[in-house]
Amino acid sequence: xxxxxxxxxxxxxxxxxxxxxxxxxxxxxxxxxxxxxxxxxxxxxxxxxxxxxxxxxxxxxxxxxxxxxxxxxxxxxxxxxxxxxxxxxxxxxxxxxxxxxxxxxxxxxxxxxxxxxxxxxxxxxxxxxxxxxxxxxxxxxxxxxxxxxxxxxxxxxxxxxxxxxxxxxxxxxxxxxxxxxxxxxxxxxxxxxxxxxxxxxxxxxxxxxxxxxxxxxxxxxxxxxxxxxxxxxxxxxxxxxxxxxxxxxxxxxxxxxxxxxxxxxxxxxxxxxxxxxxxxxxxxxxxxxxxxxxxxxxxxxxxxxxxxxxxxxxxxxxxxxxxxxxxxxxxxxxxxxxxxxxxxxxxxxxxxxxxxxxxxxxxxxxxxxxxxxxxxxxxxxxxxxxxxxxxxxxxxxxxxxxxxxxxxxxxxxxxxxxxxxxxxxxxxxxxxxxxxxxxxxxxxxxxxxxxxxxxxxxxxxxxxxxxxxxxxxxxxxxxx
Amino acid sequence: xxxxxxxxxxxxxxxxxxxxxxxxxxxxxxxxxxxxxxxxxxxxxxxxxxxxxxxxxxxxxxxxxxxxxxxxxxxxxxxxxxxxxxxxxxxxxxxxxxxxxxxxxxxxxxxxxxxxxxxxxxxxxxxxxxxxxxxxxxxxxxxxxxxxxxxxxxxxxxxxxxxxxxxxxxxxxxxxxxxxxxxxxxxxxxxxxxxxxxxxxxxxxxxxxxxxxxxxxxxxxxxxxxxxxxxxxxxxxxxxxxxxxxxxxxxxxxxxxxxxxxxxxxxxxxxxxxxxxxxxxxxxxxxxxxxxxxxxxxxxxxxxxxxxxxxxxxxxxxxxxxxxxxxxxxxxxxxxxxxxxxxxxxxxxxxxxxxxxxxxxxxxxxxxxxxxxxxxxxxxxxxxxxxxxxxxxxxxxxxxxxxxxxxxxxxxxxxxxxxxxxx
Numbered sequence: 084x085x086x087x088x089x090x091x092x093x094x095x096x097x098x099x100x101x102x103x104x105x106x107x108x109x110x111x112x113x114x115x116x117x118x119x120x121x122x123x124x125x126x127x128x129x130x131x132x133x134x135x136x137x138x139x140x141x142x143x144x145x146x147x148x149x150x151x152x153x154x155x156x157x158x159x160x161x162x163x164x165x166x167x168x169x170x171x172x173x174x175x176x177x178x179x180x181x182x183x184x185x186x187x188x189x190x191x192x193x194x195x196x197x198x199x200x201x202x203x204x205x206x207x208x209x210x211x212x213x214x215x216x217x218x219x220x221x222x223x224x225x226x227x228x229x230x231x232x233x234x235x236x237x238x239x240x241x242x243x244x245x246x247x248x249x250x251x252x253x254x255x256x257x258x259x260x261x262x263x264x265x266x267x268x269x270x271x272x273x274x275x276x277x278x279x280x281x282x283x284x285x286x287x288x289x290x291x292x293x294x295x296x297x298x299x300x301x302x303x304x305x306x307x308x309x310x311x312x313x314x315x316x317x318x319x320x321x322x323x324x325x326x327x328x329x330x331x332x333x334x335x336x337x338x339x340x341x342x343x344x345x346x347x348x349x350x351x352x353x354x355x356x357x358x359x360x361x362x363x364x365x366x367x368x369x370x371x372x373x374x375x376x377x378x379x380x381x382x383x384x385x386x387x388x389x390x391x392x393x394x395x396x397x398x399x400x401x402x403x404x405x406x407x408x409x410x411x412x413x414x415x416x417x418x419x420x421x422x423x424x425x426x427x428x429x430x431x432x433x434x435x436x437x438x439x440x441x442x443x444x445x446x447x448x449x450x451x452x453x454x455x456x457x458x459x460x461x462x463x464x465x466x467x468x469x470x471x472x473x474x475x476x477x478x479x480x481x482x483x484x485x486x487x488x489x490x491x492x493x494x495x496x497x498x499x500x501x502x503x504x505x506x507x508x509x510x511x512x513x514x515x516x517x518x519x520x521x522x523x524x525x526x527x528x529x530x531x532x533x534x535x536x537x538x539x540x541x542x543x544x545x546x547x548x549x550x551x552x553x554x555x556x557x558x559x560x561x562x563x
Numbered sequence: 564x565x566x567x568x569x570x571x572x573x574x575x576x577x578x579x580x581x582x583x584x585x586x587x588x589x590x591x592x593x594x595x596x597x598x599x600x601x602x603x604x605x606x607x608x609x610x611x612x613x614x615x616x617x618x619x620x621x622x623x624x625x626x627x628x629x630x631x632x633x634x635x636x637x638x639x640x641x642x643x644x645x646x647x648x649x650x651x652x653x654x655x656x657x658x659x660x661x662x663x664x665x666x667x668x669x670x671x672x673x674x675x676x677x678x679x680x681x682x683x684x685x686x687x688x689x690x691x692x693x694x695x696x697x698x699x700x701x702x703x704x705x706x707x708x709x710x711x712x713x714x715x716x717x718x719x720x721x722x723x724x725x726x727x728x729x730x731x732x733x734x735x736x737x738x739x740x741x742x743x744x745x746x747x748x749x750x751x752x753x754x755x756x757x758x759x760x761x762x763x764x765x766x767x768x769x770x771x772x773x774x775x776x777x778x779x780x781x782x783x784x785x786x787x788x789x790x791x792x793x794x795x796x797x798x799x800x801x802x803x804x805x806x807x808x809x810x811x812x813x814x815x816x817x818x819x820x821x822x823x824x825x826x827x828x829x830x831x832x833x834x835x836x837x838x839x840x841x842x843x844x845x846x847x848x849x850x851x852x853x854x855x856x857x858x859x860x861x862x863x864x865x866x867x868x869x870x871x872x873x874x875x876x877x878x879x880x881x882x883x884x885x886x887x888x889x890x891x892x893x894x895x896x897x898x899x900x901x902x903x904x905x906x907x908x909x910x911x912x913x914x915x916x917x918x919x920x921x922x923x924x925x926x927x928x929x930x931x932x933x934x935x936x937x938x939x940x941x942x943x944x945x946x947x948x949x950x951x952x953x954x955x956x957x958x959x960x961x962x963x964x965x966x967x968x969x970x971x972x973x974x975x976x977x978x979x980x981x982x983x984x985x986x
Contacts, residue, residue, distance in 0.1 A: 311696075358792055360703060360704070360792065361701065361702050361703045361788070361789075361790075362701045362702065363701050363788075364701050364787075364809075364811070366701075367699070367701065383699065386696070386699050387696040387697070388695075388696035389696075389699065389701075390704060465668065465676055468659075468670065468676050469675050469676040472670060472672070472675040472676055473675055476672035476673070477672075478670075479655075479656075479657070479670045479671050479672040479674075479675065479676075480655065480672060481607060481657040481670070484607075484657075484831075484833070485833075487659075518691045518692070518694065519694040519695065519696055520694075520713075521691055521692050521694055521710045521712065521713055522691065524709070524713060525713060525716055525717060525721065529721075539721060539723055540723055543706065544705070544706035544793075545706075545793070546793070547793075548793035548794060549705060549706040549793040549794055550706060550794070551706045551707075551709075552717050552721075552723035552724060552725060553723065553724045553725070553726060553727065554723065554724070555722055555723065555724055555748065555749075556724075556748070556749045558722065
């Protein structure tokens with residue numbers, strides 16, 4: 084089948100583009116190399132919708148950041164993911180930082196960012212009593228928000244799929260050619276043909292572009308480590324807390340997540356291996372030493388889990404979103420912070436670029452913008468729970484005790500695309516609570532095996548190679 | 564025991580027991596012996612027996628039955644006794660909440676969302692394992708890192724192996740038992756690594772599970788880095804200093820595909836927190852009186868939800884008593900209020916119950932913080948007992964009679980453990 088557009092990469096950017104293109108009468112496919120969408124950079128994102136004033140308006144980042152910021156309230160309502168405008172505080176600890184706060188305030192106001200205010204120490208203490216007494220001033224931006232980035236990715240993709248976009252996971256691009264004005268994309272799941280290709284391959288975008296000689300940009304991975312703190316610290320800070328930014332990074336932050344827990348990070352270390360997602364002793368030390376300067380109550384002992392991920396940073400530090408030297412091939416590279424914030428605006432921009440390249444956009448008559456959303460058992464009243472159990476007894480079979488997730492929710496997650504234990508975890512929170520999967524993992528594995536029709540030992544954490552259990556030595560499937 | 568369904572579940576019970584493991588089953592029997600008529604045991608699994616069902620090794624019952632049983636055998640005896648005693652059992656059921664006036668709200672596939680009224684409640688939810696997050700291990704987050712208990716369940720109940728070449732961090736009893744089990748299953752166990760300078764498991768398990776199979780136990784050692792993006796490929800191990808920090812200069816690598824964690828157990832007290840019971844920060848369980856009653860009258864606790872035990876026999880003994888006292892309260896009988904607060908003193912990690920009464924013999928369970936050779940345990944200034952060796956991994960059971968306790972009426976009684984002074 085000849086596709087109008089093939090999107091390579093199912094991160095937040097690729098999935099936002101898929102949803103945007105699903106509004107039109109187009110045949111669109113999205114190819115993702117991992118077992119599920121959102122399993123690369125997006126999964127390890129800090130989950131911040133930036134307030135809009137950080138990037139200068141002369142940059143692409145600066146333009147798309149503020150436009151993107153304003154789109155998230157509607158997206159959260161439509162796609163049913165958690166979203167909260169918690170606001171941010173950018174704190175100045177040294178006299179030299181004060182001028183910079185003022186500049187950022189003016190930059191934001193020039194862009195139209197609303198509500199920016201400089202707070203003095205008494206105001207800071209009233210709003211955030213646990214922050215350091217050494218803070219000289221803080222720039223408050225009420226437009227900053229938090230989301231769970233993976234929920235946003237799943238929401239974008241599911242909405243795109245319900246409007247006709249086809250999704251192919253476990254489908255890395257091995258070769259890419261352009262012959263007679265058509266692209267052929269070679270993958271282990273077959274050969275795809277398309278009139279247009281959008282390269283949203285994240286850390287691997289440069290590599291994909293090089294297959295066509297369309298790599299007129301350079302990116303490199305920048306690793307970030309994040310540390311999640313125990314739930315009993317909930318309420319320690321209620322705003323996002325940023326240090327005064329330094330070149331190349333927004334610094335190490337305190338993040339009150341949409342689930343109510345506190346997260347600290349990320350580090351920002353340029354390196355060469357996009358697959359290095361390890362946390363380190365040194366990174367932890369740096370994160371905790373830094374955040375203790377603005378919030379002395381935070382300690383390494385409070386960490387309950389940690390993770391790391393990399394984002395692609397382009398030369399010149401701006402997003403690379405443009406038609407490539409190859410007609411019909413659009414590069415979307417170097418999507419570092421504020422990439423999550425900007426993603427819905429990036430999708431609009433890519434749609435405009437495709438239109439400029441000659442793609443005809445005719446609006447679909449029946450485009451459905453919203454999703455039904457899952458029946459979150461834990462958040463229901465006893466009456467609602469009674470009705471759910473009456474409708475399906477699987478609602479009474481509790482799988483995850485910590486987060487009160489039942490079998491019906493796990494089955495629903497699998498029907499909506501979860502293929503792995505991590506996929507279930509990121510959709511329904513089974514395994515995210517205090518026991519970290521100690522009790523529920525066995526049940527989740529059994530349900531995945533049953534629903535996917537595979538033996539238990541083929542269930543993976545996040546795709547081939549991450550099988551969780553092996554068959555016994557005397558059983559089929561055991562190595563000789 | 565009567566399996567109950569929507570038709571036979573009563574509206575009111577004398578005693579509702581939350582959890583059908585060894586603690587819950589013994590509590591139900593204790594309640595029956597003390598005269599309770601309607602007793603309900605609620606369990607989330609399809610079968611009662613709790614963690615015993617996956618403990619297929621022998622070594623249970625040496626104290627209680629004076630013979631050596633496997634976990635499922637030990638559980639079966641209690642299930643059969645409860646069956647004979649006419650206790651109601653509701654499996655595949657989950658207690659969502661308990662109101663302060665003891666309405667127990669539960670869900671079950673056949674019943675939906677149900678509520679029963681309890682005259683008294685026994686909390687017997689057991690405990691869970693500490694996970695990787697609790698110890699902050701840097702590195703990748705691949706498949707192949709799991710708690711020893713999850714591995715035990717998958718091996719013994721599902722017929723799957725956690726891996727082929729296994730390292731174990733922590734020398735808790737489940738880790739030691741799994742070192743032997745996986746060796747018997749044909750896996751290679753490269754070693755057990757313990758942060759502390761002493762083992763956290765029972766001595767008999769170190770001998771029978773490691774020494775007998777030539778599995779090395781390295782003390783004062785930890786995992787400093789986990790390598791492997793999709794599946795564990797190797798570990799960096801390092802000795803730790805006196806502050807338990809790894810010395811990375813002396814680190815070395817071990818190739819393996821699996822890391823089992825046996826790094827401690829945490830009482831599963833979510834319901835207790837919802838009930839706002841007063842808790843003991845050391846045990847992680849509720850504070851209880853000498854009748855094992857929590858700070859909310861009519862709510863009792865026993866077994867691993869109260870404090871983590873080493874031996875199921877002690878769980879049984881404690882739970883029989885808790886069930887008995889719960890039945891008394893359900894029948895309107897009251898013991899005298901405790902008048903001797905108990906305090907854990909020098910080198911004592913925990914001490915349960917938290918208060919005593921001089922009207923009857925009392926059983927106290929305690930655990931030391933640090934190993935002590937030639938130890939002297941003193942209770943107030945009247946009672947003294949000597950031990951050749953006390954270690955944190957082996958709980959001490961102490962009984963005190965009215966003749967000792969009467970002297971402390973109204974005073975705080977303090978228990979200390981000190982090395983014997985050399986003359």
